[in-house]
Amino acid sequence: MKKSEFGRIAHELTVGEVAERSGVAVSTLHFYETKGLIRSWRNSGNQRRYPRSILRRVAVIKVAQKTGIPLADIAEALSVLPHDRPLTATDWERLSASWKRQLDERIASLSALRDHLTGCIGCGCLSMRDCPLRNPGDEMGEKGTGPLLLETDFDEK
Amino acid sequence: MKKSEFGRIAHELTVGEVAERSGVAVSTLHFYETKGLIRSWRNSGNQRRYPRSILRRVAVIKVAQKTGIPLADIAEALSVLPHDRPLTATDWERLSASWKRQLDERIASLSALRDHLTGCIGCGCLSMRDCPLRNPGDEMGEKGTGPLLLETDFDEK
DNA sequence: ATAAAACCTCAAGCAATATTGAGGTCAACA
DNA sequence: TGTTGACCTCAATATTGCTTGAGGTTTTAT
Numbered sequence: 546m547k548k549s550e551f552g553r554i555a556h557e558l559t560v561g562e563v564a565e566r567s568g569v570a571v572s573t574l575h576f577y578e579t580k581g582l583i584r585s586w587r588n589s590g591n592q593r594r595y596p597r598s599i600l601r602r603v604a605v606i607k608v609a610q611k612t613g614i615p616l617a618d619i620a621e622a623l624s625v626l627p628h629d630r631p632l633t634a635t636d637w638e639r640l641s642a643s644w645k646r647q648l649d650e651r652i653a654s655l656s657a658l659r660d661h662l663t664g665c666i667g668c669g670c671l672s673m674r675d676c677p678l679r680n681p682g683d684e685m686g687e688k689g690t691g692p693l694l695l696e697t698d699f700d701e702k
Numbered sequence: 703m704k705k706s707e708f709g710r711i712a713h714e715l716t717v718g719e720v721a722e723r724s725g726v727a728v729s730t731l732h733f734y735e736t737k738g739l740i741r742s743w744r745n746s747g748n749q750r751r752y753p754r755s756i757l758r759r760v761a762v763i764k765v766a767q768k769t770g771i772p773l774a775d776i777a778e779a780l781s782v783l784p785h786d787r788p789l790t791a792t793d794w795e796r797l798s799a800s801w802k803r804q805l806d807e808r809i810a811s812l813s814a815l816r817d818h819l820t821g822c823i824g825c826g827c828l829s830m831r832d833c834p835l836r837n838p839g840d841e842m843g844e845k846g847t848g849p850l851l852l853e854t855d856f857d858e859k
Numbered sequence: 860a861t862a863a864a865a866c867c868t869c870a871a872g873c874a875a876t877a878t879t880g881a882g883g884t885c886a887a888c889a
Numbered sequence: 890t891g892t893t894g895a896c897c898t899c900a901a902t903a904t905t906g907c908t909t910g911a912g913g914t915t916t917t918a919t
Contacts, residue, residue, distance in 0.1 A: 559895080559896085560895090560896075561894095561895060561896080570877085570878075571895090571896085572877070572878055572879080573876085573877065573878085575897095575898095576876075576877060576878090580876095588885095589885095590884075590885050590886070590896085590897090591884080591885085591896085591897065591898095592884095592885070592886085592895085592896055592897075593896080593897090608815070608819070611812075611815050612812070612815060612816075612819075613812075615875075615876095616875075616876070617875085641819045641820075644819065645816055645819045645820060648812060648815065648816045648819065649816065651812060652809060652812050652813055652816065655769070655770075655805060655808060655809050655812070656809055658765070658768050658769060658805065659769075659802055659805045659806065659809065662765070662769075662798045662801065662802045662805065663798075663802060716865080716866080717865090717866075718864095718865065718866080727907085727908075728865090728866085729907070729908055729909080730906085730907065730908085732867095732868095733906075733907060733908090737906095745915095746915095747866080747867090747914075747915045747916075748866085748867065748868095748914080748915080749865085749866055749867075749914095749915070749916085750866085750867090767906095772905070772906090773905075773906070774905085860919100861918100861919085862917100862918090862919085863916100863917085863918080863919100864915100864916080864917075864918090865914100865915080865916070865917085866913100866914075866915065866916080867912100867913080867914065867915085868911100868912095868913090868914105869910105869911090869912100870909100870910085870911090871908100871909080871910080871911100872907105872908080872909070872910095873906100873907085873908075873909095874905100874906095874907100875904095875905090875906105876903100876904090876905105877902105877903085877904095878901100878902080878903075878904105879900100879901080879902070879903090880899105880900090880901080880902090881898100881899090881900090881901100882897100882898095882899100883896100883897080883898090884895100884896075884897065884898105885894100885895080885896065885897085886893100886894085886895075886896085887892100887893090887894080887895090888891100888892090888893090888894100889890100889891090889892090889893105
């Protein structure tokens, strides 16, 4: 292994370097490690060291988080992939295809909600029996979260 | 005040009734009350009583939550409105117009993210210098959350 | 009259996603 | 060789949005 002038193997990264380059806090990297999202090895002084591919991995985690996927799900998705080599285009394709579907669903449900909001602005909404926001059995839940959205006999004073 | 056969004023609701009809748990109604989102008065036995308009208020809270607005913001938006009468169409219009804007933003940023995901599937993404997901100064943050998304020199082994 | 169901308060707990702090070690630079 | 900054672990704290539980009261039903 080639070593740099500072005794580090070429291209290995310290936790501080990863933090700076990936834009996440050191404490977050520690946290991700406890959650199994990332891994590291230790140098002789017990300090974490990372391969460059960690940057990609962290970036993927951040992208996935932006889509609204919880960390546990991200961890599970990433768990099938090796920690010690960069993600390939194929890895990424698999991951992102799945996340894209979930993202599509989120977008669709938010869009439906927005349309209902808009419609209700137009119709005066909450005083109307047929307003979609009052309609139980709705299709706009974020993920089947709740029962009915509004109930009957709303308007009887 | 007209009273029912059970001694309750006509149309006033107990916390259990509100829970059942609005689809939120009793504990949630208590919680919302501590947060100032809703109010109640007490009967002679110290039990909460609500006007029917509470149902509409709770429904609005739930709708707003679905758009991703935090409770504190919802509370603030609702704070300008009286607790003791139903929301009018105008009230609703003001609230929903503001929330719709935020919802639009969320949808736009998620859509941008999705498009980037899709694009990166096509381009092999993470190995390419010009992939939008690698591009700092991006416009896809949920709300300016983080610094750069990915960093340079990702691909050097 | 009495028992069950519903209600009350207050405190604690939970899940997710981290951040902060205390107390101590290691590494980089002058 | 210091000294300072970076790092270590582990525990505690923070935020949001609730739920659960203990211990006790009120309401409703029979």
